[in-house]
Amino acid sequence: MNVISSLSMHPLYRISTAVEDGQELQLRWTNTSYSEDENEEDFNYDGNIECVYNEGGDITATTIKYHPPPSIESAATISTCDSSSLDTTSSSSSLSSQHDCDDSSLNIVRVDDYHSDASVEEEEQEDAFELQQQQGQDDEKHSLCPVTGHYSNFNDHYYIHSSSSSSSSSILGIGQYGQVQSCIQISTGKAYAVKTIQKSPLQLAHHHNHHIQREIHLLTKLTSHPNILKLVDFHEDKDHVHIITERYTGGELFDVIGEHTSSSGCLSEGYAAGVIKCVLEAVAYLHSVGIVHRDLKPENLMFEYERNEDEEEEEYDHFDSSNSIRLIDFGLSREYNFKVDGYMSNPVGTSYYMAPELLQEKYTQSCDIWSVGIITYILLCGYPPFNGDDEEDIKRTIMEHGNAKNVNFKLRGWAGKSEEAKDFIKCLLRRDPGKRFTAEEALMHPWLKMYC
Structure with missing residues (x-):
């Protein structure tokens, strides 16, 4: 089979490689045209020549396809030549033998725009490489920041606020997984609260990461209710996860209980009813959107604003609805749908407020309602209905006596x-x-209707 071309002799194009594939000759040529810019480099092009053979096996016509194309006029001037001018490679047959040729053996039929298979393959390889690089970067970010998958420096956006030289003055609370501090947003000067969770080898376990991810996810869904903590922002670096929320200055309901408990009881019915109404509205909203809190207690209920110390004690006779109660700490909360999930089984929470069925590891969102009942009892008398000497004793009391008929209303x-x-x-x-x-x-x- 005679395969001959004069591309190597053409003033604009020089053959560099040729590979036979059936009746197509895959070509790569170089643009060597004159340029006023002496530093301009040659341009490589991919293409092929589709050969048409007669009965004797001679080439009678060709179709030149390439991308990007040279001019039609240039292509049409191509003449035949000896195949020794080709630097060729073939997987099926040798194209390196020399053959004499007749110029009439090659006729240009047409010139088409064509994106060669080789160039497509190169682009696919480039895309795959870029995707691999991106995947590698994503894996690196995920390895460094497994909770959010995004590295960001908290200190670039906020700074911890302290009202005095003592750093402890910025601390608003300390929890199981980290502490809550007051911070200032640099761009706006607004004060917020930041819950900082320090990561450690133990805490980098998958279940712990999921625990923090779930808390952030739930807070992103709960941004509109007036009695629920509002998420502002979150950041993760290699050592910490920072969850930024609104800052509430009124203190915990737990502190109010401690301040007002006496031998005659605790808070007035009017005040307690106002607090409980706020809590129930928050719980009703949570349950309506398929979330169960699982850790309702006075420590997780905060007043939005600081109380005025000049006000008389009569302020506790009736609850001031303008100073909203905020439900906080969603670390033990989860999305829940009984039809999909069935009963929950993980016995989480704080012992005083755990429902009997939760301790039996077969419970629903109704465990939150039990906790509200316990909080109501404490608000009115200052102590829990089911008590014990330690945590295990408290749980045992709840398991054995936790029932409405066993609630004692005859104590002090x-x-x-x-x-x-x-x-x-x-x-x-x-x-x-x-x-x-x-x-x-x-x-x-009716009790809430009496006072609210």
């Missing part, structure tokens, strides 16, 4: 408390979760 602090208040508590502390009030039902109880 209950003198003068209304029957409506006692009935409200009993409705929330029914042992059977199916008979226990929902948040919506509790909000309709």
Whole structure:
């Protein structure tokens, strides 16, 4: 088979490689045209010549295809030559033998724009390489920041705020996984709270990462309710995860209970009812969007604004709804749908506020309602209905006696408390979760209607 071309002799194009593939000759040529810029480099092009053979096996016509194309005029001037001018490589047959040729053996038929298979393959390889690089960068980020997958420096956007020379003055609270401090956003000067979770080899376990991811995810869904903590931002570096939220200055409900507990009880029914209404509205919202908190307690209920020390004690007779209660700390919360998930089984929370079915590791979102019932009891008398010497003793008491019929309203602090208040508590502390009030039902109880 005679395969001959004069591309190597053409003033504009020089053959550099040729590979036979069936009846197509894959070519690469170089643009050697004159340029006023002496530093301009040659340009390589990919293409092929499709050969047409006669019965005798001679080439009678060719179709030149290339990308990007030279001019039609240039291509049409190509003449035949000896194949020794080709620097060729072949996987199926040798094209290096020399053959004499007749110029009439090659005729230009047409010139088409063509994106060669070789160039497509090169582009695919480049895309694959870029994708591999991006994947490598993503893997590196994920390895460094497994919680969010995104590295960002908290100190580029915020600084920890301290009201005095003591660094401890910036600390608002300390939890199981980190501490909460006051911080200032550099761009706006606004004050926020930041929960800083220090990562360690133990905490880098998958379940811990998922725990923090879940908390951030839930907070992103809970940005519109007036009684729920509002997420502002989050950052992760190689050592810490920072969760930035609104800052509430009124302190914990737990502190108010401690300040007002006496032999005659704790807070007034009017004040307690106002607090509980806020809590139930937050819980009703959580349950409506498929979230269960699982750690409702006075420590996780904060007042939005600081109380005025000049105000009289009568402020605790009735709750000031303008100073909203905020439900915080969603570290143990989760999305929940009974039809999909069935019963929950992980016994999490704080012992005083755990429902009996939670301790039995078979529970639903109704565990939150039990916790609200316990909080209500404490608000009115200053101590929990089911107590013990230690955590295990408390859990044992709940398992054995946790029931509305066993709630004692004859102890100190209950003198003068209304029957409506006692009935409200009993409705929330029914042992059977199916008979226990929902948040919506509790909000309709006469005791709340009396004061709210």
